[in-house]
Amino acid sequence: MQWLERRLPFLGRFLRHLVDYPMPPVNWLWTVGACLIVGLALLVASGLFLALFYTPLPRLAFNAINTVERHVPAGWFLRSLHVGGADMTFAALYIHAGRGLWYGSYRAPRELVWWSGLCLLLLFMTTAFIGYVLPWGQMSYWGATVITNAVGDLPLIGPMLLSYLLGADGLGPVALHRFFILHIFLGFMALLLVGVHLVCLHGVGSSNPTLSTRRPDRTMRPFVPYYAARDGLAVCVFLILYAVLVFFLPGWLENPVNLLPADPLHTPPNITPEWYLAPWFAMLRAIPSRLGGLLVAAGSLTVLFLLPWLGGRTGPTGRRAGHAPIGWTLFFAAFLTLAAAGMHPPSPCWVWLSRLAILIWFTVPCVLLPLAARQENRSPTAVPGRGPADVRGR
Structure with a gap:
């Protein structure tokens, strides 16, 4: 560390800031942010592995997913890790946003923290929808059809957006290739936006949930070791639930209709x-x-x-x-x-x-x-x- 600090002086200041970062007496709901970071990291790592074996062509995409799950060593685990990671990350994301609503964390001077978090929510939703299309199953295809038809109804900009997104052939090879590129690109953009969100948070500090109580507590404690230990325990619980979902409840991870290849001539009874x-x-x-x-x-x-x-x-x-x-x-x-x-x-x-x-x-x-x-x-x-x-x- 001394060798690094002599050559990168800002590194020591950054680490000291993380260790000494003052925190108000927050409750356990504030630990969900650390779980989100871990969930996003696992999503990106498993997604990069899946991208090595994926082929963005309608006639090959579905078979590529089956090949990963059936023939690639530990492919079934990494696919379940990616699909289950979306469920776990969104569950943590909605709890995190609900905590911000309940405790008024959107108020001044934390507007930038709130807005960057909402932009991250929109980015997650867009990335998840695009990723849901990539397996090119029956539900993926028809779900994409419903959403793209709705986007096409936007006045003035709707047809232009569809032309950039789908090309001239509708939901076909060009659209699937663009979805694949956007899914990877937006995943890395989410990592960047998480960094922006943390910078905004550290600029103004965390909100204090005790200020609205009869006995407000204004005591400030350093992040390490008090809240780092609490975040670590929350991450352990998050990973245990993650493992239960992946290993014991795999049927919850995917719609059974999506286990069939996409058929443009047969509409599912319930999309x-x-x-x-x-x-x-x-x-x-x-x-x-x-x-x-x-x-x-x-x-x-x-x-x-x-x-x-x-x-x-x-x-x-x-x-x-x-x-x-x-x-x-x-x-x-x-x-x-x-x-x-x-x-x-x-x-x-x-x-x-x-x-x-x-x-x-x-x-x-x-x-x-x-x-x-x-x-x-x-x-x-x-x-x-x-x-x-x-x-x-x-």
């Missing part, structure tokens, strides 16, 4: 996406117009970007005001309802439940959250200009 994309698929089906469904799905993410203004710029976390906990509980229930609706056939019951969940999704951040922020600002216990931004207790 369903993976569970982590199901809420937005349910939004597309709940609106009669394909363009309207696409706009609603885009708007559902747009309101999350607007939370720094909708939820108040300063002040303690929203848990103090009466409306915010109820609102976020309804919001999480709406998310789970949309996920369940997207994985079931589009019956009238699920369609109306989806529409109710969409209404709750937009009502909570656009109506209940501003009311909670106004109530919080009028609270006699609120201190002007102080709140979660003041994590160091200055």
Whole structure:
């Protein structure tokens, strides 16, 4: 280390910053970020291995996946590691985002932390959808058909986007080749965006979940050893659950319909996406117009970007005001309802439940959250200009 530090002086300062990084008294939900980093690293490593054996041609892609699973030594394990990694990473990602919503981590001065995290969520969703198409199974092909048809309905830019994405032949060799390149490229972009997210976080510090309680704790402790040990334990639990999914529950990793090669002449009776994309698929089906469904799905993410203004710029976390906990509980229930609706056939019951969940999704951040922020600002216990931004207790 001394030899390296004499030649790379910034390395020692960087390592000392990581060790001495001051942390407020956060709870176990803050350890999910470390699990996300481990999950993304395993996804990239296993994905690079799979790319060595993949052939981006419709007549060879499905057989290439079967070859990896049946004939390549330990290929079945690395394929399951990659597919299961998507499930585990998205589960951790949604818990991480839900923690940020519940504790108001989107407020000033953490807007850049929140926005970079949302961009990472969008990047993960796009990469996962493209990766779902690559096996060229029956569900992959028809799921891509539904999404590309919806994108094509966008006025002015829709046909242009499809021409760049699919080429002149629709879902065929050109489209699959471009999906393969984009999947690899976006995977490395996710690594870069994780670095940006961490830089934004270390610039302002972590939020303090105790500031909204009756006994706020402003004690700051170094990251090592206090919180590094906690993150390490959380990562161990994450890897145990990961191993259980890969070794004992392999049937959960892939839709059985997708084990059949793509057949453009035979439409599956029920087109369903993976569970982590199901809420937005349910939004597309709940609106009669394909363009309207696409706009609603885009708007559902747009309101999350607007939370720094909708939820108040300063002040303690929203848990103090009466409306915010109820609102976020309804919001999480709406998310789970949309996920369940997207994985079931589009019956009238699920369609109306989806529409109710969409209404709750937009009502909570656009109506209940501003009311909670106004109530919080009028609270006699609120201190002007102080709140979660003041994590160091200055």
